[in-house]
Amino acid sequence: MNLKKFRMLAFVLSLAMVFTMLSxxxxxxxxxxxxxxxxxxxxxxxxxxxxxxxxxxxxxELVMEESNVNIWAFAEPHGNYFEWVTAEYTKQHPEVTFxxxxxxxxxxxxxxxxxxxxxxxxxxxLIDVEQGQFxxxxxxxxxxxxxxxxxxxxxxxxxxxxETRLSLYSYKGTYYGLEHALCPTTMAYRPDLFEKxxxxxxxxxDEFMAAAEQLKEQGIYIAASGDVTAGSYDDVxxxxxxxxxxxxxxxxxxxxxxxxxxKDLLDDVLYLQKSGMILPIEVDADRWNAMAExxxxxxxxxxxxxxxxxxxxxEQSGQWKQTYLPKYDANSARTSARGGxxxxxxxxxxxxxDVLWDFMKFAMVDTDNVVKKYEMINLYPPVYEAMPxxxxxxxxxxxxxxxxxxxxxxxxxPAQNQAAWRSRFGESLKSYAYDWGEGNMTTDELxxxxxxxxxxxxxxxx
Amino acid sequence: MAxxxxxxxxxxxPFFILYGIFGLYPLISGMVMSLQKKEAFVGFxxxxxVLTDGRFWKAIxxxxxxxxxxxxxxxxxxxxxxxxxxxxxxxxxKGFMSTVFFxxxxxxxxxxxxxxxxxxxxxxxxxxEILLSLGIIQKNxxxxxxxxxxxxxxxxxxxxxxxxxxxxxxxxxxxxISPDLGEAARIxxxxxxxxxxxxxxxxxxxxxxxxxxxxITGSFSIFGEVYTLVGAxxxxxxxxxxxxxxxxYNTMFRDNKMNEAATMGYVLAVLLLVITSIQRFIMRDKDEx
Numbered sequence: 001m002n003l004k005k006f007r008m009l010a011f012v013l014s015l016a017m018v019f020t021m022l023s024x025x026x027x028x029x030x031x032x033x034x035x036x037x038x039x040x041x042x043x044x045x046x047x048x049x050x051x052x053x054x055x056x057x058x059x060x061e062l063v064m065e066e067s068n069v070n071i072w073a074f075a076e077p078h079g080n081y082f083e084w085v086t087a088e089y090t091k092q093h094p095e096v097t098f099x100x101x102x103x104x105x106x107x108x109x110x111x112x113x114x115x116x117x118x119x120x121x122x123x124x125x126l127i128d129v130e131q132g133q134f135x136x137x138x139x140x141x142x143x144x145x146x147x148x149x150x151x152x153x154x155x156x157x158x159x160x161x162x163e164t165r166l167s168l169y170s171y172k173g174t175y176y177g178l179e180h181a182l183c184p185t186t187m188a189y190r191p192d193l194f195e196k197x198x199x200x201x202x203x204x205x206d207e208f209m210a211a212a213e214q215l216k217e218q219g220i221y222i223a224a225s226g227d228v229t230a231g232s233y234d235d236v237x238x239x240x241x242x243x244x245x246x247x248x249x250x251x252x253x254x255x256x257x258x259x260x261x262x263k264d265l266l267d268d269v270l271y272l273q274k275s276g277m278i279l280p281i282e283v284d285a286d287r288w289n290a291m292a293e294x295x296x297x298x299x300x301x302x303x304x305x306x307x308x309x310x311x312x313x314x315e316q317s318g319q320w321k322q323t324y325l326p327k328y329d330a331n332s333a334r335t336s337a338r339g340g341x342x343x344x345x346x347x348x349x350x351x352x353x354d355v356l357w358d359f360m361k362f363a364m365v366d367t368d369n370v371v372k373k374y375e376m377i378n379l380y381p382p383v384y385e386a387m388p389x390x391x392x393x394x395x396x397x398x399x400x401x402x403x404x405x406x407x408x409x410x411x412x413x414p415a416q417n418q419a420a421w422r423s424r425f426g427e428s429l430k431s432y433a434y435d436w437g438e439g440n441m442t443t444d445e446l447x448x449x450x451x452x453x454x455x456x457x458x459x460x461x462x
Numbered sequence: 463m464a465x466x467x468x469x470x471x472x473x474x475x476p477f478f479i480l481y482g483i484f485g486l487y488p489l490i491s492g493m494v495m496s497l498q499k500k501e502a503f504v505g506f507x508x509x510x511x512v513l514t515d516g517r518f519w520k521a522i523x524x525x526x527x528x529x530x531x532x533x534x535x536x537x538x539x540x541x542x543x544x545x546x547x548x549x550x551x552x553x554x555x556k557g558f559m560s561t562v563f564f565x566x567x568x569x570x571x572x573x574x575x576x577x578x579x580x581x582x583x584x585x586x587x588x589x590x591e592i593l594l595s596l597g598i599i600q601k602n603x604x605x606x607x608x609x610x611x612x613x614x615x616x617x618x619x620x621x622x623x624x625x626x627x628x629x630x631x632x633x634x635x636x637x638x639i640s641p642d643l644g645e646a647a648r649i650x651x652x653x654x655x656x657x658x659x660x661x662x663x664x665x666x667x668x669x670x671x672x673x674x675x676x677x678i679t680g681s682f683s684i685f686g687e688v689y690t691l692v693g694a695x696x697x698x699x700x701x702x703x704x705x706x707x708x709x710x711y712n713t714m715f716r717d718n719k720m721n722e723a724a725t726m727g728y729v730l731a732v733l734l735l736v737i738t739s740i741q742r743f744i745m746r747d748k749d750e751x
Contacts, residue, residue, distance in 0.1 A: 106694055109715070113715050136715075136716060136718065141500065227607070230606075282579070282583040282584065282585065282606075283580065283583060286585070286586070423716055426695050426696075427695060430696045430698070431698070431701050432700075433699070434699030434700070435699070
């Protein structure tokens with residue numbers, strides 16, 4: 001190759017490289033599915049870009065256009081369900097295919113924050129949002145999701161589903177998501193350990209405290225929970241929610257310093273922990289190891305975590321039962337709510353929103369499908385019609401029909417109030433809990449400091 | 463002729479295009495964002511807010527403490543390891559040991575974080591068990607919760623993770639020193655310490671400047687180690703695990719305050735520029751003396 005030809009080739013290659021880079025950096029506002037890194041096995045068809053139509057409102061039959069719907073999810077069991085339910089939907093609507101992308105929940109929400117800043121570029125169509133992450137979007141500038149209230153009203157969703165589970169994904173009276181599970185929190189317990197200590201299974205908080213003393217004499221912890229002196233707050237929150245004393249009021253304002261139940265529960269749990277009646281855990285393995293040694297008598301568990309005992313202490317199959325949560329006071333529910341995940345629609349999506357909503361109902365409200373979900377991944381549906389159908393015995397819990405317990409408790413399910421400052425509360429509590437645990441400050445002082453931090457945060461949010 | 467004029471620019475254009483897109487654009491865009499609030503120009507009010515934010519300075523203070531740990535603990539350990547690797551005693555095992563030392567640096571920070579949670583935990587943690595069995599402590603230390611031990615925990619993890627790569631830098635510096643110098647010093651009656659302190663250490667200065675510079679900038683940018691040790695949603699007791707990039711990350715992603723986060727980034731960059739300039743000046747001054 002002579003020099004002239006070589007230069008020509010180099011020129012062409014450089015030109016190609018420059019154009020490739022420029023085109024790769026260019027925007028693509030219309031097609032978001034491929035840009036979002038779809039990793040699904042589902043096939044891709046041409047995309048529908050039609051805007052939201054009013055076909056449902058007008059009572060006309062929904063006409064599906066060809067569409068490839070991208071779903072982002074963070075929990076493997078949810079991913080498994082979506083694989084199944086999307087395949088079922090595609091059987092009925094071959095023109096609609098799906099891509100499911102799994103990622104860590106923090107990473108997912110960080111990516112969504114970037115997408116908001118980028119004006120919606122690369123948005124998924126449907127997103128599984130963990131309830132604890134939803135407050136990140138409770139801001140008019142940052143609300144990522146499509147308002148669904150009108151569609152929910154039109155399709156009678158509020159009559160079909162437990163409304164308190166839907167309010168987790170609401171902001172200023174507008175609803176944005178459909179909940180996967182009822183999340184009733186009950187108390188799993190070891191009847192043999194209570195029998196050994198000669199004590200009845202507690203039905204109230206006072207009985208729980210008394211039982212803890214008696215179990216301790218046998219070298220048994222009544223529970224293994226996150227270290228409250230490190231700011232772990234989950235178990236306290238379970239009782240606060242059940243008793244209607246959440247730190248977030250219905251209107252989203254804080255209820256901290258004046259919250260007597262919060263103060264008393266913190267004092268009680270600190271006492272139980274310091275007296276060696278509750279095992280403070282630093283890593284999850286601490287809990288499972290203590291359980292394996294028959295040293296832990298109870299475990300608060302929502303439906304989605306009921307299988308964790310089976311996974312971590314499988315040798316105790318048949319030794320655990322589930323019952324109502326001990327009542328904190330006379331007005332408390334016998335269950336609480338912990339966790340939750342809602343399927344939400346991106347407000348930036350260019351796909352047909354009627355199609356997306358139709359799929360959301362199919363996956364989250366359709367009786368047969370949500371019963372199948374319970375059978376697949378233990379998520380007890382917040383759909384009234386499906387509840388009695390989730391009645392299979394659970395071998396790990398000695399063939400107890402957990403569905404019956406959940407169905408009985410469903411009417412008592414307390415709401416979980418949401419606020420954008422919830423994460424700041426947790427962070428602040430963790431910051432002061434050490435000194436509180438060491439006796440350097442009283443519970444009143446602890447809550448005053450936390451309230452002050454939360455109020456500063458709210459003021460900054462404007 | 464026209465081709466001859468265009469061709470060189472075309473050849474070097476990929477770098478400039480990439481730098482423009484991934485370097486210059488974010489730099490300028492970040493600067494613009496730091497002067498805005500909700501896309502409206504607000505002058506330097508974001509800077510005023512960040513510079514008067516107590517938590518930001520707490521984060522800077524924590525990073526400064528960790529920097530001391532990096533410079534005065536991690537680097538001496540790395541230098542010791544490099545001297546060991548460079549000694550005749552190591553012989554053919556030098557290559558193997560260098561690889562072993564380097565492994566922590568390529569280990570995922572997530573994995574390292576989980577392992578160190580088990581090492582540092584108060585009840586049944588490996589470190590506490592060792593210290594108790596040796597009689598050094600009488601009561602478990604809450605490494606990850608006690609604010610007095612928080613920075614120590616991060617330094618312990620940082621030492622494990624970064625002494626290997628730093629020791630390789632030092633090793634390359636030591637290998638560039640002629641053995642004749644040491645031999646001459648020994649003939650003149652110098653002992654091993656004098657040989658190190660008078661001959662090798664001064665000749666390591668160019669490497670030392672680089673290593674100290676990267677240790678300072680790395681310490682102020684620490685994120686993964688802290689994030690995995692304390693977990694999302696916590697900044698430790700008394701904010702003892704609040705570091706600048708953690709605070710910036712929370713501001714950006716949790717609080718959705720992009721403009722403030724950009725401002726923090728710029729303040730941090732300027733602060734590092736000042737610190738490293740001082741460090742370079744001090745080292746240059748010593749050199750001249």
